[in-house]
Amino acid sequence: MTGFVLRAVIAALGLWLATYWVHGVRIDSAATLVLAGFLLGVINAFIRPVVVLLTLPLTLLSLGLFLLVVNALMLELTAVFLPGFHVSGFRAAFFASLIVSVIGWLGSSLIGPRGRVELIVRRRP
Numbered sequence: 001m002t003g004f005v006l007r008a009v010i011a012a013l014g015l016w017l018a019t020y021w022v023h024g025v026r027i028d029s030a031a032t033l034v035l036a037g038f039l040l041g042v043i044n045a046f047i048r049p050v051v052v053l054l055t056l057p058l059t060l061l062s063l064g065l066f067l068l069v070v071n072a073l074m075l076e077l078t079a080v081f082l083p084g085f086h087v088s089g090f091r092a093a094f095f096a097s098l099i100v101s102v103i104g105w106l107g108s109s110l111i112g113p114r115g116r117v118e119l120i121v122r123r124r125p
Helices: 002-021 030-054 056-061 066-081 090-108
Strands: 025-027 085-087
Touching (some): 002 030, 002 090, 025 090, 030 056, 030 066, 056 066, 066 085, 066 090, 085 090
16 A cells, blocks of 8 residues: 555646646645645556557557657546546647656656665675
């Protein structure tokens, strides 16, 4: 559970950065930002795997690039379900999902499989 909460906070951080860097993405309040991070995590956990499975042939043909479209669609779906979170179109959702994905990847590299923040120390002999 801790890992999910940390990943939701990281997604919220990515969404916050996307509101500043991508024209067309707007979040009305800090509470909406936290809820958007949580809802995006839930959508990515339950709906995204089904969509990825259904679009697997297209993903294979595009050598995995279609997953970027799937990520943008999940972000737009989050905006549909959450009032106060606005995405003006697919282009804005696409670039915002790129930012959220990169921030999520960087944040997840700090979180271990148990959901704890891990510090890796490399000692030289």
